[in-house]
Amino acid sequence: EPEVTQTPSHQVTQMGQEVILRCVPISNHLYFYWYRQILGQKVEFLVSFYNNEISEKSEIFDDQFSVERPDGSNFTLKIRSTKLEDSAMYFCASSVGFGNTIYFGEGSWLTVV
Amino acid sequence: AQKVTQAQTEISVVEKEDVTLDCVYETRDTTYYLFWYKQPPSGELVFLIRRNSFDEQNEISGRYSWNFQKSTSSFNFTITASQVVDSAVYFCALIPLGAGTASKLTFGTGTRLQVTL
Numbered sequence: 001e002p003e004v005t006q007t008p009s010h011q012v013t014q015m016g017q018e019v020i021l022r023c024v025p026i027s028n029h030l031y032f033y034w035y036r037q038i039l040g041q042k043v044e045f046l047v048s049f050y051n052n053e054i055s056e057k058s059e060i061f062d063d064q065f066s067v068e069r070p071d072g073s074n075f076t077l078k079i080r081s082t083k084l085e086d087s088a089m090y091f092c093a094s095s096v097g098f099g100n101t102i103y104f105g106e107g108s109w110l111t112v113v
Numbered sequence: 114a115q116k117v118t119q120a121q122t123e124i125s126v127v128e129k130e131d132v133t134l135d136c137v138y139e140t141r142d143t144t145y146y147l148f149w150y151k152q153p154p155s156g157e158l159v160f161l162i163r164r165n166s167f168d169e170q171n172e173i174s175g176r177y178s179w180n181f182q183k184s185t186s187s188f189n190f191t192i193t194a195s196q197v198v199d200s201a202v203y204f205c206a207l208i209p210l211g212a213g214t215a216s217k218l219t220f221g222t223g224t225r226l227q228v229t230l
Contacts, residue, residue, distance in 0.1 A: 031216055033216075033217075035218070041222075042204070042220045042221065042222045042223055043158070043204060043206075043218075043220040044220070045217045045218060045219070048216060048217055055216075056217055089156060091158060095216060097216075098210075098216045099146055099208055099210050099216055100163075100216075101148070101160055101163045102148075102160075102208075102216070102218055103160060104150070104157065104158035104159075104160070105157070106155075106156065106157040107156050107157060107158075109156070
C-alpha cells in the first residue's frame with residue numbers, strides 16, 4: 001500500500017542551526033502538508049502546498065519556516081534557525097485532492113538542544 | 114473557525130470491554146468531512162475513517178463503529194471487545210469545505226485509551 005515516507009525519523013540539533021526535514025508523499029497525490037505535534041499535545045497544522053505554492057499556512061509557520069518541492073517526488077520543510085520550542089514531532093502528509101483523506105507519514109522527531 | 118472537542122482525556126478499560134470515544138465539533142460550513150486517526154505508542158498517525166457531512170449513516174468496520182449525529186454535532190467512535198493493541202491516542206478531526214477554505218485538518222486534543230488485561 002502506498003505510504004508517505006519521512007526522513008530522518010529523529011534528529012537532534014543545536015539551537016540556531018538549520019534543519020531540513022524530508023518527505024516523499026504518495027505518488028498520485030497533489031496536496032502536501034506539514035503538521036506539528038509538541039509532546040503530549042494535539043496535532044497542529046503548519047502549511048499546505050498545492051500546485052507548487054503554499055495554499056495556506058498557520059500562525060506557527062513564520063519566516064523561519066519554508067517548504068519546497070525540489071523535484072517530482074520530494075517535499076521538504078526547512079527551519080532556518082531552530083529554537084528550543086521547535087522541538088516536536090513533524091508530520092508530513094498528502095492527499096489526492098481537496099477534502100480527500102489526508103495520509104500521514106510516520107513523523108520526524110526533532111529535538112532542539 | 115473550526116473546533117473539535119474531545120472531552121475525555123484518558124480512558125482505561127479492561128480487555129473485552131466496549132468503549133466509546135466522544136467527539137463534538139463546531140463549524141459554520143454546511144459541508145465538511147470528519148475523521149478519526151489512531152496514534153499508537155510508536156507515534157505514527159493512522160487513518161481510521163472519513164465521513165462526509167451529508168452521510169449520517171453509521172459505519173461499522175470489524176470491532177470499530179462510528180456514530181455520526183449532525184443534530185448534536187457529534188461523531189463518536191466505539192470499539193467493541195477492546196484489545197490491548199487498541200491502546201493508543203485517538204484523534205478526531207475536521208476539514209471544512211466552504212469557499213475560501215483550504216484542505217486543512219483541525220484536530221481535537223485526543224483521547225488516550227489504555228486497555229489492560
